[in-house]
Amino acid sequence: xxxxxxxxxxxxxxxxxxxxxxxxxxxxxxxxxxxxxxxxxxxxxxxxxxxxxxxxxxxxxxxxxxxxxxxxxxxxxxxxxxxxxxxxxxxxxxxxxxxxxxxxxxxxxxxxxxxxxxxxxxxxxxxxxxxxxxxxxxxxxxxxxxxxxxxxxxxxxxxxxxxxxxxxxxxxxxxxxxxxxxxxxxxxxxxxxxxxxxxxxxxxxxxxxxxxxxxxxxxxxxxxxxxxxxxxxxxxxxxxxxxxxxxxxxxxxxxxxxxxxxxxxxxxxxxxxxxxxxxxxxxxxxxxxxxxxxxxxxxxxxxxxxxxxxxxxxxxxxxxxxxxxxxxxxxxxxxxxxxxxxxxxxxxxxxxxxxxxxxxxxxxxxxxxxxxxxxxxxxxxxxxxxxxxxxxxxxxxxxxxxxxxxxxxxxxxxxxxxxxxxxxxxxxxxxxxxxxxxxxxxxxxxxxxxxxxxxx
Amino acid sequence: xxxxxxxxxxxxxxxxxxxxxxxxxxxxxxxxxxxxxxxxxxxxxxxxxxxxxxxxxxxxxxxxxxxxxxxxxxxxxxxxxxxxxxxxxxxxxxxxxxxxxxxxxxxxxxxxxxxxxxxxxxxxxxxxxxxxxxxxxxxxxxxxxxxxxxxxxxxxxxxxxxxxxxxxxxxxxxxxxxxxxxxxxxxxxxxxxxxxxxxxxxxxxxxxxxxxxxxxxxxxxxxxxxxxxxxxxxxxxxxxxxxxxxxxxxxxxxxxxxxxxxxxxxxxxxxxxxxxxxxxxxxxxxxxxxxxxxxxxxxxxxxxxxxxxxxxxxxxxxxxxxxxxxxxxxxxxxxxxxxxxxxxxxxxxxxxxxxxxxxxxxxxxxxxxxxxxxxxxxxxxxxxxxxxxxxxxxxxxxxxxxxxxxxxxxxxxxxxxxxxxxxxxxxxxxxxxxxxxxxxxxxxxxxxxxxxxxxx
Numbered sequence: 001x002x003x004x005x006x007x008x009x010x011x012x013x014x015x016x017x018x019x020x021x022x023x024x025x026x027x028x029x030x031x032x033x034x035x036x037x038x039x040x041x042x043x044x045x046x047x048x049x050x051x052x053x054x055x056x057x058x059x060x061x062x063x064x065x066x067x068x069x070x071x072x073x074x075x076x077x078x079x080x081x082x083x084x085x086x087x088x089x090x091x092x093x094x095x096x097x098x099x100x101x102x103x104x105x106x107x108x109x110x111x112x113x114x115x116x117x118x119x120x121x122x123x124x125x126x127x128x129x130x131x132x133x134x135x136x137x138x139x140x141x142x143x144x145x146x147x148x149x150x151x152x153x154x155x156x157x158x159x160x161x162x163x164x165x166x167x168x169x170x171x172x173x174x175x176x177x178x179x180x181x182x183x184x185x186x187x188x189x190x191x192x193x194x195x196x197x198x199x200x201x202x203x204x205x206x207x208x209x210x211x212x213x214x215x216x217x218x219x220x221x222x223x224x225x226x227x228x229x230x231x232x233x234x235x236x237x238x239x240x241x242x243x244x245x246x247x248x249x250x251x252x253x254x255x256x257x258x259x260x261x262x263x264x265x266x267x268x269x270x271x272x273x274x275x276x277x278x279x280x281x282x283x284x285x286x287x288x289x290x291x292x293x294x295x296x297x298x299x300x301x302x303x304x305x306x307x308x309x310x311x312x313x314x315x316x317x318x319x320x321x322x323x324x325x326x327x328x329x330x331x332x333x334x335x336x337x338x339x340x341x342x343x344x345x346x347x348x349x350x351x352x353x354x355x356x357x358x359x360x361x362x363x364x365x366x367x368x369x370x371x372x373x374x375x376x377x378x379x380x381x382x383x384x385x386x387x388x389x390x391x392x393x394x395x396x397x398x399x400x401x402x403x404x405x406x407x408x409x410x411x412x413x414x415x416x417x418x419x420x421x422x423x424x425x426x427x428x429x430x431x432x433x434x435x436x437x438x439x440x441x442x443x444x445x446x447x448x449x450x451x452x453x454x455x456x
Numbered sequence: 457x458x459x460x461x462x463x464x465x466x467x468x469x470x471x472x473x474x475x476x477x478x479x480x481x482x483x484x485x486x487x488x489x490x491x492x493x494x495x496x497x498x499x500x501x502x503x504x505x506x507x508x509x510x511x512x513x514x515x516x517x518x519x520x521x522x523x524x525x526x527x528x529x530x531x532x533x534x535x536x537x538x539x540x541x542x543x544x545x546x547x548x549x550x551x552x553x554x555x556x557x558x559x560x561x562x563x564x565x566x567x568x569x570x571x572x573x574x575x576x577x578x579x580x581x582x583x584x585x586x587x588x589x590x591x592x593x594x595x596x597x598x599x600x601x602x603x604x605x606x607x608x609x610x611x612x613x614x615x616x617x618x619x620x621x622x623x624x625x626x627x628x629x630x631x632x633x634x635x636x637x638x639x640x641x642x643x644x645x646x647x648x649x650x651x652x653x654x655x656x657x658x659x660x661x662x663x664x665x666x667x668x669x670x671x672x673x674x675x676x677x678x679x680x681x682x683x684x685x686x687x688x689x690x691x692x693x694x695x696x697x698x699x700x701x702x703x704x705x706x707x708x709x710x711x712x713x714x715x716x717x718x719x720x721x722x723x724x725x726x727x728x729x730x731x732x733x734x735x736x737x738x739x740x741x742x743x744x745x746x747x748x749x750x751x752x753x754x755x756x757x758x759x760x761x762x763x764x765x766x767x768x769x770x771x772x773x774x775x776x777x778x779x780x781x782x783x784x785x786x787x788x789x790x791x792x793x794x795x796x797x798x799x800x801x802x803x804x805x806x807x808x809x810x811x812x813x814x815x816x817x818x819x820x821x822x823x824x825x826x827x828x829x830x831x832x833x834x835x836x837x838x839x840x841x842x843x844x845x846x847x848x849x850x851x852x853x854x855x856x857x858x859x860x861x862x863x864x865x866x867x868x869x870x871x872x873x874x875x876x877x878x879x880x881x882x883x884x885x886x887x888x889x890x891x892x893x894x895x896x897x898x899x900x901x902x903x904x905x906x907x908x909x910x911x912x
Contacts, residue, residue, distance in 0.1 A: 006468065013462045013463060081838060091536065109565060111838055111875075154835075172884065180831055180835075180840065378636055378637065379636075382536045383567050384567045384636065421569075421878070424628070424633065428632045431635045
């Protein structure tokens with residue numbers, strides 16, 4: 001082991017970022033605006049304010065302000081679990097026998113188990129500041145719901161989580177964490193909303209879907225005085241809040257004089273990749289540096305590598321705004337045997353534009369290969385990674401093994417966005433050799449592309 | 457918040473303890489020796505070597521060496537997850553409105569989820585050094601088995617875990633973590649051992665017991681060439697390895713000029729309390745300092761507060777050595793509705809002697825009160841605690857609330873030995889209001905005391 005660089009680089013609390021970085025301010029080609037699905041006109045604050053918190057809507061629509069000050073109350077909460085460590089993966093390097101220098105930012109060292117808490121606490125803060133009583137949201141795998149429960153209880157806000165019924169029943173542990181943090185968790189579809197009752201009537205015995213849970217959460221927010229709806233990924237505001245990740249990485253690297261060659265993040269809706277990579281992409285946009293940035297996406301839901309860059313609905317139910325993004329079509333539903341998250345058919349509009357403009361590349365990876373990488377990582381580094389994060393691990397290991405062949409000592413940095421303690425059903429499938437992956441064919445995808453709304 | 461003391465105190469890797477501290481060297485009244493159950497003579501290395509690793513047996517019997525150097529290979533592994541943070545519980549203090557200053561050492565920030573890894577890696581190292589092929593052990597709740605799996609895979613040792621059958625079936629997630637780290641996990645009783653086959657024959661359909669799993673693990677170790685048995689608590693060697701906890705706390709407190717008034721740890725077999733508290737007890741024994749040290753034990757398994765200080769079998773099956781300890785009787789089995797660990801009828805011989813000599817006090821706490829404290833802590837500090845550790849939280853909150861009444865700003869330090877991510881069945885019971893506690897009556901205990909072996 002090198003003496004100079006410790007196994008874990010912990011910044012001091014004074015080194016916490018004081019501002020969120022808005023990459024849109026540095027983009028020449030701004031992300032295309034969200035469109036009102038009725039009028040096809042760009043969404044305005046007036047459209048958004050009945051559903052989302054006002055201050056967050058300003059952040060959502062602001063393409064120009066480069067830095068937003070992080071309010072003191074949020075900074076104080078961040079100190080509960082931040083700065084998160086940047087880990088030098090000495091043990092993984094040794095296990096691989098690579099000359100590459102591998103680092104990972106570890107965002108899983110909090111009870112929500114992922115980076116989601118970075119935006120949850122910001123959204124809860126602005127809801128409280130607006131004088132609201134509570135927030136509503138949906139959750140699938142449960143990481144976002146857990147993070148929001150923790151953030152809401154901190155500010156004394158009520159938190160109503162609609163959890164897809166099959167997850168509610170199959171993941172009772174996630175549900176109990178949310179309840180322990182004071183959230184009410186309702187299996188969706190439920191009879192507490194009009195949309196839920198309608199679905200239950202038409203499809204008795206349904207196990208629910210994320211689209212349906214979103215609709216119930218939105219209806220509950222707009223029909224209850226003092227409630228707003230909040231969302232854990234995809235939105236510009238979420239990417240903004242998540243830039244504490246990338247900024248901390250920049251500070252830590254600078255402190256030790258480390259210059260990364262390759263940066264890797266997994267991507268579903270974009271909150272993790274956006275938060276980790278856009279501070280570095282900003283350097284590239286400003287001509288200050290050049291990096292090879294790689295997004296890792298699942299081969300079973302390959303939005304970047306197989307999708308179209310077009311306006312599409314953000315939800316299966318086609319009631320949400322239209323976003324210009326890489327999409328597999330709003331009617332595309334990834335194979336049910338996909339483990340964990342990264343199941344969204346679309347992508348953040350910011351990341352979509354940056355990808356279109358060639359700021360980073362993307363690789364699609366298959367599930368069994370991802371879990372193989374996850375187990376290699378776990379045994380070497382002693383941390384059980386989330387399936388989502390393990391997509392980034394897989395690419396990092398691939399790149400490190402290339403270095404082994406060429407003898408190059410490249411510096412690879414990836415984001416370990418979460419832990420896998422609540423994903424052991426998936427690990428069980430992998431350990432038992434019963435895991436596989438269903439990859440959509442080009443013919444299937446053409447079917448969904450044909451249903452894209454005609455906007456451009 | 458005070459400016460001077462950060463939320464989390466992280467020591468540097470250079471500040472890791474380089475030696476384990478053996479409190480026995482400072483004790484005037486040494487712990488009574490383990491006795492061979494056949495001869496009633498003190499156990500010798502010759503008795504122990506066929507079952508346990510040689511170097512560990514030397515540590516077990518050594519009452520005189522004050523410090524043992526930690527081998528470099530173990531120090532290197534410790535850097536994977538140590539030094540662990542000492543957290544100032546600012547958020548909990550605020551939630552309680554107390555003038556007390558509360559700190560906790562957080563030992564749950566690794567994938568095993570507890571402090572158990574500190575001894576697992578040491579035991580795996582000495583097994584490897586002895587040229588062994590593998591180790592065997594038993595696990596109930598699964599924390600020890602997980603830690604040993606992680607340690608064994610690091611040194612390329614085979615790891616055979618016997619898991620009590622009811623836990624194997626009810627805690628499939630713990631089992632999968634162990635499998636992910638390469639261990640073989642066998643539900644006990646099994647047909648892989650003589651003792652297992654005998655039990656299955658006599659009690660078909662039994663869900664197993666810890667006593668039975670111990671017997672199977674020991675039989676497997678002694679009947680397979682190149683295997684030894686290892687244990688995660690109670691033993692002197694385990695307390696020795698765990699002193700990295702207390703020594704790190706001492707270094708962190710010293711660095712910031714903090715003088716603790718009250719130190720609190722939970723106790724089942726003693727590994728957590730021993731590791732956390734004996735470095736401070738050493739200061740007391742040497743006349744260098746004075747602390748109020750409080751052990752927290754479950755009211756349903758109250759070894760210290762209701763037990764007898766006497767020689768007793770360490771196992772229900774009465775085949776293990778006799779230990780002089782605080783015991784409820786080897787036939788005492790705590791109520792099945794006890795959540796988590798802390799179920800052992802006896803106690804570490806070291807801690808038993810120290811308690812007998814008045815070096816610390818002990819309080820028994822009820823399960824529902826423990827979970828109430830756990831939820832208060834989780835909501836304030838953002839970490840879901842293990843049920844075991846929450847016994848210490850309960851006492852810490854009690855002491856902090858006393859300070860609120862008296863206006864004293866005492867400094868309270870407790871050990872948060874683990875996280876509760878795999879204990880959500882217990883949290884579910886608490887959240888649903890269906891948790892209770894079964895506390896043994898004095899009459900019941902007299903029955904078990906009457907069965908104590910006549911040795912002294």
